[in-house]
Amino acid sequence: MCAVDKTKSIIEEGGHVIIPTVGPLDIGSLLGPGADVVERVFPHRSSRNDPIDDIRDEAELPEPLKLLLPVKWEQFGEVLVLRLPHELDEHEDEVAAAYASVLRVKSVLRDEGGVTGDLRTPVVRLLFGTDTVAVHRENEVLYKFDVSKLMFSSGNNDERARVASIGCDDEIVVDMFAGIGYFSIPLAVHQRPRKIIACELNPVSHSYLVENIRLNRVEGIVEPVLGDNRSLEGESVADRVLMGYVKTTHEYLSTAFRLVKSGGIIHYHETCPCELLPARPVERLQAANPRGRVDVIGFREVKSYSPGVSHVVVDARVVKRA
Ligand SMILES: C[S@@+](CC[C@H](N)C(=O)[O-])C[C@H]1O[C@@H](n2cnc3c(N)ncnc32)[C@H](O)[C@@H]1O
Incomplete structure (x- = not known):
């Protein structure tokens, strides 16, 4: 058995993902066939104040897919909008739950294609939660709106x-x-x-x-x-x-x-x-x-x-x- 070393950062090199591990290595249990053992010096994770680190830990996903988790998102009050790559399609619910838990939002929507029509309606789908009404603060102004129905650029x-x-x-x-x-x-x-x-x-x-x-x-x-x-x-x-x-x-x-x-x-x-x-x-x-x-x-x-x-x-x- 081996486990991911969460005190070090994952690195990318020549199209490969290199994951730091602790303990004796058993590649089969980690990734299945196709993985190799290499030796690298991994940078320390400097601090844990970037929420994406916690989201990666929280998301129940195969390690390589964790690198595809978006590092940017849109947050309006307690509602989050995520753009996900298709590789995460099968895991979208777990992914949304991880963002919701770490960012403490009540609902998560998947952005599936910007806005459409004369009324500029957003093309989004609810992945987590039920209530999509947000109160968003910007420049000392409060904007209340339903993020699933209306855009905010x-x-x-x-x-x-x-x-x-x-x-x-x-x-x-x-x-x-x-x-x-x-x-x-x-x-x-x-x-x-x-x-x-x-x-x-x-x-x-x-x-x-x-x-x-x-x-x-x-x-x-x-x-x-x-x-x-x-x-x-x-x-x-x-x-x-x-x-x-x-x-x-x-x-x-x-x-x-x-x-x-x-x-x-x-x-x-x-x-x-x-x-x-x-x-x-x-x-x-x-x-x-x-x-x-x-x-x-x-x-x-x-x-x-x-x-x-x-x-x-x-x-x-x-x-x-x-
Ligand atoms: C979504 S806003 C544009 C974005 C905004 N300027 C911002 O800062 O994010 C455009 C609005 O114009 C409205 N609209 C479109 N055609 C209209 C019309 N003929 N008369 C009045 N409102 C209209 C749409 O329903 C929409 O709410």
């Missing part, structure tokens, strides 16, 4: 923080794609707008938006609207329009230009092939305001969206002409 965290820092004293803001309040709530918490009209099409997102407004005590500022933003009434009513949406955002530019006041600002998001940057989003903005002017006052990459495609945001001051 970790890649947009810098943009949420940037929006929260935009001075907008006494402004009327329209958030055309409000979701659970990704931008509206931090803006209301950290700045002093007069009103934010937060429009959301998905009733599930809208119900959490309503809850999050209460949870963050911004009832007097954020006004939730359930419906398609193209049905929002009014002309030249907003000092600022947020368009936090990707893929087809340009199809909503006519609504944004109708709503914004002359001199107001549109924060326009677009997913764009890198070779078309920065021209395409700026041209689309200009094309939506043919008689007026669009001055670009900010331009930044929010995140890399997919290979060769960037998610960008253009801040544009709009001059409208009758």
